[in-house]
Amino acid sequence: MTVSDRAKALLKVTTPDYLSTFSMPDLFHFMQDLGQSVGGRLALQVSSAVRNLSGIDCQSEGYDLLNNDLQEKETRLEQYKTHRESINKAVHPFDENDEFTRADTLKTQLNVQYTKIRGLAKKAAFKLSLEKGSKVLNQIPDIANGVAHWIGWLKQQTKQLDLSIEEKNWMEKCLLPYAYWQVDQTKKTTKKKDKRLNQYYHNRVSKAKNRFVQNPLTIKMEEKKKEELVNWAFRQVATFHRASSRVEGRNGYLAFVHHANKGITQRRKKVLTVIHNFDIRRVDDKTPAQTLFNKDFPHLFEFILENMDDLPKPRKRKMKTLIKY
16 A cells, blocks of 8 residues: 555554555655745746836846846746656656656656756755755655555556456556546646646546557457456556645645634544545545545444434523512
8 A cells, every 4th residue: 555645643553464555755745845945936036037127118228137137037937847847747657658657767757857956946046955955855765666666556456357468468558547547637636827737638648548449459358348447447546646735625724724713622633534534535436444445434424323322401401589579
């Protein structure tokens, strides 16, 4: 099993015989660290250059110098965004050719992109702190190994199927990539302004779908068997989560409630945790608990009704004695 965002609380209760768990750094926070240490500072430099240029006549003596400075800083910021996109594209279990991603290749790609980002910071005349730089670098091996760990698990799951060599190759090189990119798009929360990244993922979906539809084995396979294998593949690839961005809204809500109410009681925290784990459902209609333990649990509301005792009766108030004069 692979967990993202470190999942320290979960790892405390795991044992190799029960949940053999690999802790993978969360891509959302990895990118956030990059943004705070480099991206945000580059954006501030662009904003400052825009302010310096605003209100200056284009015919004035210092206009060309300020304009060139702005263009240089905008170019660096655009290069930073390109490197971020490259990182985002790389951290997937399938590479550009829809082959399984190799851990050593992914490590190299991430280190190269990070080195280029550090180069941009140097050109922008600011240094990364040793603490921030080490924090980002130390996450790279575990990100790559986390992807590789999940791929190893997926291969083990595939071996359990009664497939011929031809069907196994079709599964790994055709069906699984097709299912992964379809599911990945339903989970994607990229912003509308990330047009290039959105177009990239759209192209990956189309490319994988065309390869799947046009494959000779897809065409000649019995429909019932093909439907079963397709459903199986979609269930497996849905277990890969590289970022916690979809749950950060919940964390933000809890932070808001905590601030508004000047704290959240321990009892309420436990209730919210139970609701999150046993009641909230994903696109596949499974709760986090079902996904983790691969078993069904009773419906939360029905379970409460069945196990709840009679409600306590309202307390009796003492009647005031009327005094007669």
